[in-house]
Amino acid sequence: MSEATYYRALARALGAPYLDGPIAFGLGLAFPGSLVTGLAPLALGSAAPCVLAPRGRAITDLLDGAGRSAMPAITSPTHLRAAVFAAIPGQVADHAAHDLRRRMPERATAREPAFWWLLILALALAATLCLCAALPAPLVRALTLAGQCLFLGMTTLRLAALAIPAPVAAEDGTVPPLADADLPVYTVLVPLHREAAVVPPLIRALAALDYPAAKLDIKLLIEADDRETAVALARIPLPARFAVIAVPPGAPRTKPRALNVALPLARGTLLTVYDAEDDPDPGQLRLAAALFARLPERVACLQGRLVIDNAGDSRLARAFALEYAGLFDVLNPALARCGLPVPLGGTSMHLRTRVLQALGGWDAYNVTEDADLGLRLALAGYAVGDLPSSTFEEAPARFGPWLAQRTRWLKGLIQTSLTHGRRPLANARSLGGLEALCAVALVPGTVASALAYPVCLAAALWAVLVRDIPTASVFLDNLVTGLAITLFGAGLAALVLPSLLGCARRGWGDLARSAPWMPLYFLMVSLAAWLALVELLRAPTRWNKTQHGLARTSRRGRLRRLRSVPRHPATL
Known part of the structure; x- marks a missing residue:
């Protein structure tokens, strides 16, 4: 089931409007806060006061409380992220480039x-x-x-x-593995820039990772103007654990800036x-x-x-x-x-x-x-x-x-x-x-x-x-x-x-x-x-x-x- 199909069905079960086109945001939209919470304000006159892209337990809570209060509009996390990036690209780029300098100037x-x-x-x-x-x-x-x-x-x-002395090797069995139920969600960030030639082997290598698919959060980061890499990724049917994030234009054009765009969105305990x-x-x-x-x-x-x-x-x-x-x-x-x-x-x-x-x-x-x-x-x-x-x-x-x-x-x-x-x-x-x-x-x-x-x-x-x-x-x-x-x-x-x-x-x-x-x-x-x-x-x-x-x-x-x-x- 595609992500859009699932969230459309969720909205129908909740009796809430589903947003899959352009989203008119209201005052208070912020990066990364709106995406970390999955909740963003909508403009006056919209179908609901806010739009929500719930995950995990939040979906259960919504279903349990259906009909008891007014529901926000529903959209998918991917669509909400794309809409926020399109609405406030400058704020996203500024956060990625200058957040460390604002918070810890002595370390920047x-x-x-x-x-x-x-x-x-x-x-x-x-x-x-x-x-x-x-x-x-x-x-x-x-x-x-x-x-x-x-x-x-x-x-x-x-x-x-x-x-x-030489440290132990991974395959000698001295580190007992965790059961799948005990494994944390793991975020994998992969910054790409003009890398169309290596996209197929890269995706195969990431797909070969021995980790529960439901606990993988793989984010492929590309520059917004890197059409060649975007086309190469679009040719491959990526499962839900993969997400392609287009980094808004900004300076400096470096790998760490691209990583900073995705860091607030990481769902994993480990990265x-x-x-x-x-x-x-x-x-x-x-x-x-x-x-x-x-x-x-x-x-x-x-x-x-x-x-x-x-x-x-x-x-x-x-x-x-x-x-x-x-x-x-x-x-x-x-x-x-x-x-x-x-x-x-x-x-x-x-x-x-x-x-x-x-x-x-x-x-x-x-x-x-x-x-x-x-x-x-x-x-x-x-x-x-x-x-x-x-x-x-x-x-x-x-x-x-x-x-x-x-x-x-x-x-x-x-x-x-x-x-x-x-x-x-x-x-x-x-x-x-x-x-x-x-x-x-x-x-x-x-x-x-x-x-x-x-x-x-x-x-x-x-x-x-x-x-x-x-x-x-x-x-x-x-x-x-x-x-x-x-x-x-x-x-x-x-x-x-x-x-x-x-x-x-x-x-x-x-x-x-x-x-x-x-x-x-x-x-x-x-x-x-x-x-x-x-x-x-x-x-x-x-x-x-x-x-x-x-x-x-x-x-x-x-x-x-x-x-x-x-x-x-x-x-x-």
Whole structure:
């Protein structure tokens, strides 16, 4: 039965008018309130004072009270949402873009242009260098040693993850599953923009999720002017658990803004985000629900394992796969196990919906909204856990798309650093000592390391290959040089060893042979970091779109499976 047919029958049973055409709203229409309650005022002279789109128990209450009082007009939730979006698109767009800034200005991207923040940092760095030139040599050496120890501590955090035992796998049965009756409603948000090519495999992957259909709330988010993706979705008969939401035009045109449009409408107790090219493990939602039921309320998020599926497409894709193996199979699980801040991925992070709504959703002006959200969770006192379940993704196989994507990521890390660096001492106290060091290492430390990497690498090669390493007869005089050599070796180990361990945990012996090339790969990351600085000044909110559906290889044979089934499934 279609949604419209059901609600038309409900209106008939209640003796209430049914609205299926244009709706003339009255004063008091608001987003998101009118859609959260399912109740909106109608204009004077309408068939009823208000229109109602009831769900669940509210329908039972209406039927029980039929005939006892005047009934509102009835419409379907989908029609009410479309009518509200059409009536007040500006209000919807404003809420999605600015609600966080209105509620928590200290946690939102600053209104001031990034130029002034970067200028202040540059002047502070120049002043420090000038001061060091004027200070006595022992004091300069002490300051140098302090800086080296800080960077060594951040590097040690990455290397320490190697010593954390591998977390349990999802399929080993150690997490008892919940009965269907005990599973919560789960919201799945999927932002799409110019993604017509991957719509069929995406819908198949979402339809394959092993979760009760009645408890799934899947929202596909498209831009209002993205006709190509809208047409591709219209060709597929989507069941009731799927809803296509057209995001009203507005600025900034980013993924987090689209997510903020749908967040107030989420019906699930739990919520996750998938990207257009994602192929999650079918049991991922069940596992996440079971883990959330066992974990304390303080654990507000579980981060799934992101895996690159098309590593065979190019050397660049292989390096990307190695990087992800080190991050999502080694570093993130270790940080989660130790209760430290975790750099979230932009997909497959599973959240308690009420916590996300209380935090104001995503920062629409941050182009790496996942890292920002992970830091805001930590600052609010919440923890992130590990979800040992894989989501397979497509990596850019060519340098141009890869560089644009990585530039956007690093630009967002700079935005996050500037946003939460406005109150460094207060935020450090909120996090705690080790947690603050971890946050510095993962957010501004990642950018600083990428910016400095080619300079440090060139200096180290020059010192080793061209000049003699200076030595002295006094231990303290050798300490700076010794720590520099230690940092160089530890830094290279931190780049390569997590990737090798991640490959070992996944059984990717063939891919591990490419690990020695990772230092060269990070030279390209450094280029992206310098470009990110330029782009932050010129186009801070520009979202460098990554095209999907171009993969030529699949480690788990996904392409062969897709070619063996009809392009547009008739049933889901």
